[in-house]
Amino acid sequence: MQGYIEAAESYFRSKVVRRSLDDLARDYMELDVLAVLLAWDAETATGRPRVPNELVAQACRDHPQAFTGFGSVDPLKGDRAVDELDRISELGLKGVKLHPSLQAFAPDDEKHWPLYERCEELGLIVLFHTGTSGIGAGQPGGQGIRLDYARPIRLDAVAASFPNLKVIAAHFGYPWHTELLAMALHKTNIYIDISGWAPRYTAAAMPRRIGDPGDPRASASEGADRQRQAAARPVVTTRQPG
Numbered sequence: 001m002q003g004y005i006e007a008a009e010s011y012f013r014s015k016v017v018r019r020s021l022d023d024l025a026r027d028y029m030e031l032d033v034l035a036v037l038l039a040w041d042a043e044t045a046t047g048r049p050r051v052p053n054e055l056v057a058q059a060c061r062d063h064p065q066a067f068t069g070f071g072s073v074d075p076l077k078g079d080r081a082v083d084e085l086d087r088i089s090e091l092g093l094k095g096v097k098l099h100p101s102l103q104a105f106a107p108d109d110e111k112h113w114p115l116y117e118r119c120e121e122l123g124l125i126v127l128f129h130t131g132t133s134g135i136g137a138g139q140p141g142g143q144g145i146r147l148d149y150a151r152p153i154r155l156d157a158v159a160a161s162f163p164n165l166k167v168i169a170a171h172f173g174y175p176w177h178t179e180l181l182a183m184a185l186h187k188t189n190i191y192i193d194i195s196g197w198a199p200r201y202t203a204a205a206m207p208r209r210i211g212d213p214g215d216p217r218a219s220a221s222e223g224a225d226r227q228r229q230a231a232a233r234p235v236v237t238t239r240q241p242g
């Protein structure tokens with residue numbers, strides 16, 4: 001991640017601290033929180049090494065009280081990416097994290113439909129990075145990273161075409177969170193994750209719409225159920241104050 005980390009550190013105004021999985025597991029057990037570990041494969045677009053699905057699955061097996069995990073496939077690898085989904089399911093991982101900006105793919109391009117179809121068949125959740133990106137921020141050309149691929153509205157076609165596929169939009173899609181709210185109110189298979197933001201920012205943007213009992217468009221329980229509270233280690237710590 002050389003070259004990415006420096007820009008992300010200045011964007012999040014926090015130091016990326018490298019810790020062992022054992023240390024991390026201890027932290028989460030102390031907090032009595034289950035962390036979701038994410039594998040990573042953006043080899044085609046970035047030429048950078050993967051974080052293999054096997055490594056994440058092994059960490060989950062080693063620390064079942066601290067970790068659960070999502071795999072990763074590189075959508076630009078086509079059929080090989082679809083085949084890898086079976087492996088992810090066999091490994092016991094719960095879903096797949098995709099990052100349209102860093103993996104350089106348009107999630108609403110129907111050539112990726114076989115990927116979602118297989119996830120739906122296997123019961124794998126698809127977690128998409130949405131909104132802006134700390135990686136590349138403040139750099140010329142954003143280090144070549146396109147934000148338009150990560151607009152939440154691109155996931156609307158995915159959720160509409162695969163009604164039994166659980167779609168999670170990470171980081172609430174900022175600054176396009178209003179379109180994401182409309183989608184989550186419209187489609188029951190769209191979920192909103194609020195990781196990566198300090199609570200003082202999410203409180204201002206999100207609960208006023210979804211989960212606000214005074215809002216006739218969303219029942220409190222329904223909306224709250226489909227928001228996911230989380231940090232985004234290592235750039236935002238779990239203990240960060242609001």
Ligand SMILES: [Zn+2]
Pocket residue numbers: 099128129130170171
């Ligand atoms: Zn993300």
